[in-house]
Amino acid sequence: MQKESLTQFYSMKRLYYLVRNRLFDDMVPILVGSAAVLALNLLLVIGSSQYNIGSVESWAALGAIAGVLLAGNAFSRMHDGKAGTEWILLPSSSAEKYSAALVMYLLVYPVLISILAVIETLVISGFGKILYGMPLWIYNPLSWVVVKNYGSYAFFILLALAGSARFRKFAIVKTAALVLGFVLLSSLLLLLGIMAATPEGRIIMMHGLQGSSIQIQRSLDVGKEMTLKVLYTIFTIGTAAFVLGYGYALVCEKEA
Numbered sequence: 001m002q003k004e005s006l007t008q009f010y011s012m013k014r015l016y017y018l019v020r021n022r023l024f025d026d027m028v029p030i031l032v033g034s035a036a037v038l039a040l041n042l043l044l045v046i047g048s049s050q051y052n053i054g055s056v057e058s059w060a061a062l063g064a065i066a067g068v069l070l071a072g073n074a075f076s077r078m079h080d081g082k083a084g085t086e087w088i089l090l091p092s093s094s095a096e097k098y099s100a101a102l103v104m105y106l107l108v109y110p111v112l113i114s115i116l117a118v119i120e121t122l123v124i125s126g127f128g129k130i131l132y133g134m135p136l137w138i139y140n141p142l143s144w145v146v147v148k149n150y151g152s153y154a155f156f157i158l159l160a161l162a163g164s165a166r167f168r169k170f171a172i173v174k175t176a177a178l179v180l181g182f183v184l185l186s187s188l189l190l191l192l193g194i195m196a197a198t199p200e201g202r203i204i205m206m207h208g209l210q211g212s213s214i215q216i217q218r219s220l221d222v223g224k225e226m227t228l229k230v231l232y233t234i235f236t237i238g239t240a241a242f243v244l245g246y247g248y249a250l251v252c253e254k255e256a
Contacts (some may be wrong), residue, residue, distance in 0.1 A: 003187070006087065009093055009095075011096065014092045014093075015103070018096060019104050022074075023108060026070055026104070030112065033066060037120065038123065038124070042127060049134070053121060053124045053125055056139060056140060056143050056145055057145055059139050060123065060149065064153045065111065065155065067105055067113065067153065073164060074160070074165075075094035075164040094252040094255050096246070097251060102161070103159055105157045105160075106154055107156055110141075110150075110153075116140035116143035117139040117141065118138055121137060121139040122138050138197055140180070146227075158240050161247050162243045162250070165211045165250040216229060
């Protein structure tokens with residue numbers, strides 16, 4: 001670390017080192033998990049000529065879940081005894097430490113896991129093609145379904161990081177409980193908004209041979225429906241902004 005960079009409040013060089021250290025720390029669980037997925041799929045391909053290695057949605061969801069789990073453990077060292085002291089004494093500011101986690105799980109990790117998914121699907125489908133003549137299929141990380149759902153992934157990453165900064169033990173479990181509560185609350189608010197926006201909004205219970213299902217029927221004009229979408233978007237963005245600031249404030253408080 002150069003002496004000149006120590007006088008800077010925010011240094012891109014220090015940020016690079018922090019992201020690099022995070023990448024080294026997370027590389028082992030990422031590679032172990034990827035190897036386990038690859039081995040399982042290869043065994044299933046060997047066992048059945050009709051095995052389907054999955055879709056873009058399933059591979060993207062698997063990578064996103066793993067990323068959220070890693071982010072939920074991002075600040076575990078901060079709460080530890082000896083490791084916490086070492087973490088606090090790192091020659092970097094709170095902003096750099098929190099930014100490093102954001103860069104790691106919002107940018108570096110998605111690129112890394114996408115590359116691994118491409119390699120694994122190529123190996124799995126290539127193995128199936130050699131054995132049974134299966135069609136070659138490679139995961140496409142730039143497909144529309146992946147790009148479209150990146151915002152949802154980023155939202156849950158922010159929640160996981162804030163939960164990791166807030167909770168000392170069982171951070172991912174406690175954060176998952178809060179996320180579940182958030183989903184239920186947001187769904188309830190959206191449903192109440194639909195019911196309030198139109199007198200015709202109603203819930204009809206439909207019973208069939210396979211069981212019962214709830215179908216929400218609503219009669220909304222275009223203006224009201226767009227208003228609900230805008231309000232829901234504002235609510236989601238506002239929550240994400242609050243969680244982002246809350247997580248950063250917790251890191252600053254811990255160092256203070």
